[in-house]
Amino acid sequence: MTLEQSERASQVPPSGIRRFFEIAEERDDVISLGVGEPDFSTPWAARDAAIASLERGQTSYTANRGMRKLREAIADYVERFDLSYDPDDEILVTTGASEAVDLAFRAFVDPGDTVAIPQPSYLSYEPGVGLAGGEVLPVQTTEDDEFRLTRDGLEAAGAADADVLVLCYPNNPTGAIMTEANLEPIADFAREHDLTVFSDEIYAELTYEGSHASIAAFEGMQERTIVFNGFSKAHAMTGLRLGYALGPAEGIDAMNRIHQYTMLSAPTTAQHAALEALASCEGDVREMVDQYDRRRRFVLSRFEELGMPCFEAKGAFYVFPKVPTEWDCEAFAEELLREEGVAVVPGDVFGAGGNGHLRVSYATGLEDLREALARIESFVTEHA
């Protein structure tokens, strides 16, 4: 017999980068700028706390919503973004921010609902909408606007009639950020048209100009917004799988009802690491952010020097240069990998709006960045 996939599962597309993996496997000198996770290890104090929790035998489930102490620490932590949430019933600790994203689509999207998603954008939202039976409404952002979402863009896409609006700033893949002033008209739009907002702020800490602003901090927005955040990027904890959702009590309750059956609780060891990360790893985070910022400037300067213009990305750990006009971004990324052994992700993987661009991650040591950019330079020169 054959296992017959559900219709919903068969609609989930395979990853757009699988074939690149296979090419990369063939070489042993690949420098990867295709990675969406920090090159740093989790700060030692957090790892040490996780180890100590294992030594103490703390290996049982925690409360569904996460350890009370951790929720309290998260509530304190997010105050820096002008956010105020009650650890009792407005915070849910999840298995990575990814779980929080999945829960939100399941909890708030009905079949036929429309979910507006700015493009280009991180890839997990569309399948999430699809699995919930919703419809994706792409909202284009452009390089002219530094890939920021604008009110004009929302109106042009017809987002006024949408049910949910997804935000992801600082943005993967573009590195774009939204300042408080940029967010204000978006918040107005959401209130006027009664949109629920999912704000994925996983890269919040990696903001290199000004400080991160959350849309949930605007008047009248907290009650209609679910914020996703976590420890993967800022605290270099991707493999520990720990994130959280912030939202109004009834919304978090809906997500928790699904979470209690599908996940029970987020990994206990990771929760202990996260608690320590918030308690004592601020310095480690600042050090990592400083390093990223230097690399960001380095990479932006190099792309400019080698003639691939690149808007100034101010967040996350990506820059989003344009490929030379005669190139298609998929072909460029593939040839660059085959000829020079440099891995980058073609922008169209992140939606049509990313066409003509590359996502270049600078979550890689400076020596490798220097070498990779030299290889890109010789590639561009050779094909000019």
Place this chain on the structure above:
Amino acid sequence: MSEREVLELLRENARYSTADIARMTDLSESEVEAAIEDLEAAGVVRGYQAVVDWDKLEDERVRAEVELNVTLDRETGYADIAARLARFPQVTALRLVSGDYDFDMEVEGDSIREVSQFVSEKVAPVPEITQTVTHYVMTSYKENGIELGDGDDDDRLSYSL
């Protein structure tokens, strides 16, 4: 403030080119050069040296941490004793410290015998020095902020979204 930024980068890797430092900061190359010159002229930056893992070399290199206790009198202060000791090329570091002893002195030589002789013949006889305790370095795990282990391999997937 830009000097501070340049200093941090030099502390991270003194071989960064001025062009790379300029790229990583918002400074021009000539501003970076000027900042480095200022740091050197002001005596903030005293030198540039390689960080060596001696265990990786076949030649033996003996290093010792020596605790020194001293007595002072009206004519002789810590600085006088320090000046006398610091002139010996065998002494690679010398610091006045708080606690059970006065000076923390690092000594290098080609053999245990050489280092022992230096301590017993040149350091111990100094009249103000009342006691020396020599600790030979057996293995070094971290030098100048750099871990000397084999390092962690980058085990990340080459692509992740």
